[in-house]
Every structure is written in structure tokens, then in C-alpha cells.
Amino acid sequence: MSRLLVCPPDFFGIEYEINPWMRLSNRVDHERxxxxxxTLMEIFDQNLGVVLERMPPIPGLPDLVFTANAGLVVGxxxxxxxxxxxxxxxxxxxxxxxxxxxxxxxMTVQTGLHFEGAGxxxxxxxxxxxxxxxxSDIGVYPILSEHxxxxxxPLELIDNRFYHLDTCFCPLSGGELLYFPEAxxxxxxxxxxxxxxxxxxxxxxxxxxxxxxxxxxxxGKHVVLPAGCPTTQxxxxxxxxxxxxxQLDEFMKSGGSAKCLTLALD
Amino acid sequence: xxxxxxxVCLQGHIIDSLMLAKVLDLIVMMGGTFDLEDVHIGKxxxxxxxxxxxxxxxxYSLLNDILKxxxxxxxxxxxxxxxxxxxxxxxxxxxxxxxxxxxLPTQIRLNxxxxxxDRIEMDLAIVVDEQxxxxxxxxxxxxxxxxxxxxxxxxxxxxxxxxxQERDVFGFMESHVSSERPxxxxxxxxxxxxxRLRAQYQQxxxxxxxxxxGGPAIIHAGGREALTWLIExxxxxxxxxxxxxxxxxxxxxxxxxxxxxxxxxxRAVPHGHEHHLRTINRIRTIxxxxxxxxxxxxxxxxxxxxxRQEVSVVIAGTIRDDGPLPGVITDSVEAxxxxxxxxxxxxxxxxxxxxxxxxxxxxxxxxxxxTVCVDVNPSVPTKLADRGSFQAVGxxxxxxxxxxxxxxxxxxxx
Numbered sequence: 001m002s003r004l005l006v007c008p009p010d011f012f013g014i015e016y017e018i019n020p021w022m023r024l025s026n027r028v029d030h031e032r033x034x035x036x037x038x039t040l041m042e043i044f045d046q047n048l049g050v051v052l053e054r055m056p057p058i059p060g061l062p063d064l065v066f067t068a069n070a071g072l073v074v075g076x077x078x079x080x081x082x083x084x085x086x087x088x089x090x091x092x093x094x095x096x097x098x099x100x101x102x103x104x105x106x107m108t109v110q111t112g113l114h115f116e117g118a119g120x121x122x123x124x125x126x127x128x129x130x131x132x133x134x135x136s137d138i139g140v141y142p143i144l145s146e147h148x149x150x151x152x153x154p155l156e157l158i159d160n161r162f163y164h165l166d167t168c169f170c171p172l173s174g175g176e177l178l179y180f181p182e183a184x185x186x187x188x189x190x191x192x193x194x195x196x197x198x199x200x201x202x203x204x205x206x207x208x209x210x211x212x213x214x215x216x217x218x219x220g221k222h223v224v225l226p227a228g229c230p231t232t233q234x235x236x237x238x239x240x241x242x243x244x245x246x247q248l249d250e251f252m253k254s255g256g257s258a259k260c261l262t263l264a265l266d
Numbered sequence: 267x268x269x270x271x272x273x274v275c276l277q278g279h280i281i282d283s284l285m286l287a288k289v290l291d292l293i294v295m296m297g298g299t300f301d302l303e304d305v306h307i308g309k310x311x312x313x314x315x316x317x318x319x320x321x322x323x324x325x326y327s328l329l330n331d332i333l334k335x336x337x338x339x340x341x342x343x344x345x346x347x348x349x350x351x352x353x354x355x356x357x358x359x360x361x362x363x364x365x366x367x368x369x370l371p372t373q374i375r376l377n378x379x380x381x382x383x384d385r386i387e388m389d390l391a392i393v394v395d396e397q398x399x400x401x402x403x404x405x406x407x408x409x410x411x412x413x414x415x416x417x418x419x420x421x422x423x424x425x426x427x428x429x430x431q432e433r434d435v436f437g438f439m440e441s442h443v444s445s446e447r448p449x450x451x452x453x454x455x456x457x458x459x460x461x462r463l464r465a466q467y468q469q470x471x472x473x474x475x476x477x478x479x480g481g482p483a484i485i486h487a488g489g490r491e492a493l494t495w496l497i498e499x500x501x502x503x504x505x506x507x508x509x510x511x512x513x514x515x516x517x518x519x520x521x522x523x524x525x526x527x528x529x530x531x532x533r534a535v536p537h538g539h540e541h542h543l544r545t546i547n548r549i550r551t552i553x554x555x556x557x558x559x560x561x562x563x564x565x566x567x568x569x570x571x572x573x574r575q576e577v578s579v580v581i582a583g584t585i586r587d588d589g590p591l592p593g594v595i596t597d598s599v600e601a602x603x604x605x606x607x608x609x610x611x612x613x614x615x616x617x618x619x620x621x622x623x624x625x626x627x628x629x630x631x632x633x634x635x636x637t638v639c640v641d642v643n644p645s646v647p648t649k650l651a652d653r654g655s656f657q658a659v660g661x662x663x664x665x666x667x668x669x670x671x672x673x674x675x676x677x678x679x680x
Binding site for chain 2: 126127132133137138139141142145146149150151152153154155156185187188190191194195
């Protein structure tokens, strides 16, 4: 059974601008955000039978709701993120405390290196892919690779609208990949192509990529993704996946969607 | 030297991610060059790979731009320390542990910046100016009390020679000495370079002078006319020789002999052994070689051509010299300094038929100057290489044949 870490959006809002999606003038409809989040949770909880672990929200930490960026969990080890922006660095101590209380072995990356958790590091069978340049520093990947004995292929993110790897790259349980090729340079695209055969790769069309089709959560043969991605859903169906959509436009005001709102614990 | 470099390290899964390719492409695209050192490729997918890359650029700011561009891709500059210096305790004395130079391009790191060492030459010390803005290779004897001398090896780096663009005999910059190798193409390459350097010299470009260091065998063997022609045609700008070459050259003009041998008859002339002494005495009477030529006493030959073409001549004396001729520098340290002063601006060195002058000149030349050593005795180019002038191309042949063939290729009518 899958377990996901989530954080209720009690204090979610736009209090600063740290990515091109965020506009202080673009106010979040709080009630609507809470309702969208609850609907998403219902899909996980009731439709997919996922166990949801709730991290208590904290006033003044509006982005704590995006738990994917809190860290990376591998077995009983939690690597706590070190955010690039000071606005989100305030989340670090809170996240670390939560993992310690839950009995995880907490690991932090070397000072001076930024790492934004499962937002930038995603696994596909034996290989992990690490996004860098926008948020995480490439220097963390050799450290994590050595610690977890995994190959980590760094991928440069070249479009700041896709500032975390999980906004443009989504590995699925059957070895398939949803991705937006234009978010990577030719080296990245070639490295991806060498690891994932053509027929398993789906290049999400730009309009759906901008709706964050790739910010999807895959649980077994189920994929939860934001509403408004019909082409992606058709492809998923053809590959034997059941897709579940959720309206998450309040969270898109902050540049986050389904995947950003969860962190895989097991 | 127009070369700035830094060593960086790249590690992780740099092969399959094409990170190494990306970094190397970036370096080249931005106008730098690189050498890959110590590439270690992981044996399994999990095992990381590692590469050390030496990046070179033609300016300090380009190097910095390249470093700035590749650092986000994980390239880490390897830590380097500044060089250390100590004061010279007295004139002509170096501090203990002074750094002894090679003749390869050398840089020192001062206040975090790499600085070229000017006038590099083998077996010298490095002196830095008080402001720490310039560094120069200085011979032991010329160091002054209190000079800031580099000590130890930290913060000093020697830059290997770049393979030159030209694909000629100098392309490999390593001495091959063999009497069995054909000479034709070597001489053709030297001629091509001399032709190019003459054109550059006429346009007053730096590093376009040709230096010839020669021994008296040039005269004895019959190479005088060819060398005279080369000088008259403007192919040679600097001449290093001894008392003998100058004396026998002028003896040939006055008496038609070289060391008493009739140059055309090819046999000893009665009382011919006196000719060089009488020549020396004549020039000493006149006061200088220059005056002997301008007054019309000496009309033909190497020295006359040098005076007329305003070639810089350094005549270094030895303990067996007769006379010597006026202008011969008999203090060998002084002679060495005079020769050293002529090296800047030289773009090709021909060391012909003189063990002594070939090795003395070889010691003064930076490795970046293409050098040819011509001697009928293979041990001379070998000895030159053994003493460190590995860049010299060795040519085992008689001086007269070499100069005659070189002049012919350059257009002299036989």
C-alpha cells in the first residue's frame, strides 16, 4: 500500500514570487483551494486506497503544502531539502522535525548545496534522474548517488516555467515516461532517449505541459493528474493506465499541481 | 605567452548524462581548449565517473567566463595555493629552496591570479616585482639583494607545449637525430618558415626574427657565400658566433683563405696559417669590424653583410682565441647577458656547426622557439637535447651543404 505525505492548505497563499507562475496580485481563493485539495485527497484515499500522512501546516509557510519539495524518502532515510530561496528555507527545520518524530534517519546535504527533494529527483527502475540549474545544484547528485548506490543522471532544466523536474518529467510504474522535451537541452533529451525507448516515452503537448500534465502522481496503474490534459489521458489509457483528474488551478497560481502536493513515503 | 589555464574536476554520472560532453562542448564553443586528464569511467552503472579537465583560454577574462559557464554543470575548480617568495639575501645569491625554471611557458599564482613569467629560460630563478604585477626569469648572477624570489613549487605551473598549427617538421617539437633521415623536407620546412618570418619581420610583427648561431666550420667547409646571401636577403636578423667565425670570414675576404687553406684552390697556401692573425691585427688597427666594413677594407662576406643589413651580432670569446677581434666579449657572463638580451623577438633559431654556441644558445631559448641544430657530428644535437632543449630538430649534415641547400631553396642561384 502506498503512503503519501501531504500538508493541508490551511495557510496556503501567494506571499512572495519565486517562480514565473507566482504573482502577488493573483490572489488565491482560499475556500476554493481547500476544496480542490480535499477532492484530490479523496481520489487518493477513496479511489486509490493510498494512506495519507498529514504534516501539520504552519502559519507563515504558505508553500509547506507542496510536500514533494520537502525532501526525498528512500526506505527509512529522509533527505531533508535545502531550498534555493530563503522564503522556503524556513520550511526546512519544520520538515526535519517531522521526519525525526516519525523515526526516519534524517540526512541533510552539505551546506551551500541546494536540493529540493522529490521535486527534482525522480526514479525510474534502476536509474534516477536529477533536475538541476533552476533549484537544485548538480553537486548534490554525486553525494546522493554514493549514499544510495544509485545511478543519477542529471538533467538541466532550461525553461524557468518548468523549474522543478517534476513539472516536466513524470516516470510511470510500467517504465513509461510523460515529459515535455522542450524543458531540456539536447544533451538532456538524448540522455533520456538513451534510457527510455521511444514507445515508452510520451512527449506531452505544450498546452498540456503548461497545465502541468507531467505533475502527475502514479500509483500502480492509476495516474492522478490535473484537469485539462485530454491528449495525455488518451495516451495513458492506451498504455493501460486509469487516469483521475482533479481541478487544481488555485495551486497552479503558485506553480504547483498534483505531484507537488504529495511526497511518496514508501 | 597568451595562455591562461585552470584545472577543474567533474564527477558523478557524467558519461551517460552527457554532462562531460556538454562541459567540453561549452569550453570549445566559448573559444577555449581543453586537455582531459585522469578520466576514470565507472565500471558499473552505479559507480560514478570522474574527469579532470585542463581548460585553456587566450585571455584571463575568457577563462573566467568559461569557468562561470561550466560551474553550474558540476565542474569544480581544483584548489591551488599562491606561490611563496623570499628575499634574495645578497646580490647574486638566491634564497634557499628557490624555484629553478624550465624553458617551458611558466605561470605563478599571486593573489589568486595566474601571472605569466616573462623571459622564460631554463635554469633561472623567478623574480616578482614589488607590486606583484610582473614576474621575470632572472639568472642567479643578476639577482639583487632584497629581490622577491619565488621559493618552493606551490603556485608555480609549467605549461606543456601546444602542438603548433603548422604541420611541418617543427610540429612535433621533439628532437630526432639521425644521419639516415633525408634532409630535403626538413630544409624545405625551415625555408618555408624563414620566408614567412621575413615577411612578418618586414611588417614589424613580434617574434619574427631568425637567429643563427654558427661556428667557423661554416667558413672552412664552404658555407660562407650561402650564409652571406641569406643575410643579404634579409633572412637573418641575429648572429651569435665566436672570434673564429668572424676572423676566418674576414680572412677569406682579405686573403682568399680560411685558416690558411685556399678556399678556391682547396690546398694550404704558403704562410697561410698567418692569415687569420694578420686579419685580426688589421681589424684591431682599424678599431672595429663596423669601421673595417664602412671604410671599405672588408667588402664581402658574413661580417660585411651583417654590418650592411644591420644584423645584431654577439661575438663571444673563448680561452683559445687569437687576438681577439675588437667587439669580442671576453667575459663569458657578460657575453651570456648580451646573447640573452637578443632572444626576445626571435621566432626561429638555427644552430649551425658549433657545439659551444649551440648549447649556450639552446640554454637561453624558451621551448616555444622552433630550433634547428645542424652538425656533421650527431653527438651535438644529441647533447643539446640531453641538456634539455628537447624542442630542437637535429640535422646531421655538413654546415656548407645545409646553408647552400637552404639558400638554394630560398631562391639563390647556384
